[in-house]
Every structure is written in structure tokens, then in C-alpha cells.
Amino acid sequence: MDINCKKDGTTLLVSLSGDIDHHTAQEISDGIARSFRHSHCKNIVIDFTDVNFMDSSGIGMLIGRYKETEIFGGSLAAVSVSGELMKIFRLSGLNKIIDCYDNARLALSALKGDIYEKQI
């Protein structure tokens, strides 16, 4: 599992690659939480372009990050969520608390308050 974080204004953009399961979820949680703390950002955008698999361990990991952004009055957004991953999002209701976008540019624009289009 690779976790790459970069700052864009008040948003931490996180790119994940690999599988998200119980084995990797803790490492991802810790990695994002550490970068988020040091970044002084309020929003997190997670790019799922290179995520091949996610089970319910990913739900817990995402809810954890959602709670962290809430503390700072920010938001958690997701980018490039595949149809297979979206099944988990819908089943768990994640799609109701995390806005999903086709790409990082749209997500970053939305968080800056620009006009945007959500991923359906």
C-alpha cells in the first residue's frame, strides 16, 4: 500500500494505491492522520484511482478521517471511486457523508467553493 500526501491550500490531497483491507487500514489511518496533523489543513481529499480493492475495513478508516476533518470544520471528499468500491460506499452510507468527484481538480475546486459537479 502506497500513501502519498500533498497540501493544496487548506486541503490535504491523499493518493492511495493497492488494497484497503484490515491488514493495510491501520497503516493508512496512521499515515493520513500524521500528515493531516502536520499540514494544518481542514479538508482531506482521497484519490482512489489506484485502489484495486476495499472491504469494510475501509469504511472504518474513512469514518475516522471524516471525524478528524469535522473537528476542524472541514470536509472529507473522495475521487475516482470505481463502481465496485461505490457498492461499499452505498451499502454503508459513506456516500451520504463523503462527496465523490470524478477527479482531484473538481474536488479541490468544490472545497474552495467554486462551481463543481459531483460523481454520480
Next chain:
Amino acid sequence: MKNKFEIEFSALSQNEAFARMCIVSFLLPRDPTVGEINDIKTAVSEAVTNCIIHGYCGRSDGTVKMCASLDENDLYIEISDSGCGIEDIEAARKPLFTTKPECERSGMGFTVMEAFMDTLAVRSEKNIGTKVIMTKKLRG
């Protein structure tokens, strides 16, 4: 022609991916759809994770057994541990139920298995272990 396999592996979290790969490799000659493959490997991942986290409470000296059979389009999967067992199966199967609220666990494991497979049965006995039986008809 009926095909089947049976494996046993250590209750280590890195073996969750191994279990997923095994079931996918077993199914590939049947040429299932991408959606079917994803549903089945997700359900397997949930069941194996439950064995490791809940059955053995993170102890690595236990083993997880997985056996599967495919008869034409009918897939049958059994995943079991010899761990602590589930006290209240009905409660455990409810969405968002978790015995580990201090961890980032969603309590959605059984809900995912139920949603992604056609049938799910759970048998458990305290200090004997838990067996999860799932079936799915392949349509692709």
C-alpha cells in the same frame, strides 16, 4: 464437473489478500464477471478478517480454514476458525454492530457478506469456533 479446494493458513492479516487471491484463482476458469469476482472476494475478505480479529482476537497462533466448491454455477464457500466463538450471532449480524468500538471497525462485515452473496449462514460455539457458510449462483 464439480471442482473443490480446501486450504488452511495462519491467522495473520497478510493472509487476507492470500485468501482473496485463492478464491479468485479458483473461479477464473469459470469466467465469472468482474462484478461477481469483486463480490465474492470482498465477502471472503470479510469472513477471514472476522476470524483473525474476533475469532482469535489478533492471536497469530490460530489457523483459518477455507474450503470452496463450484458445481456448474453454484458456488459454496466455508470459512472457519477455532477461536472464541460468537456469543450472540443475531446481534453480530446487525449492521454497525462491533465489539471493538475503540478500533476503527465499522461493524459492517456480516452486512457486506449478506449483501454480496446469495446466502449466508453463521454457526458458532463458545470457545470452539465459528464457521461461515456462503453460497452464490454465478450468472456471468
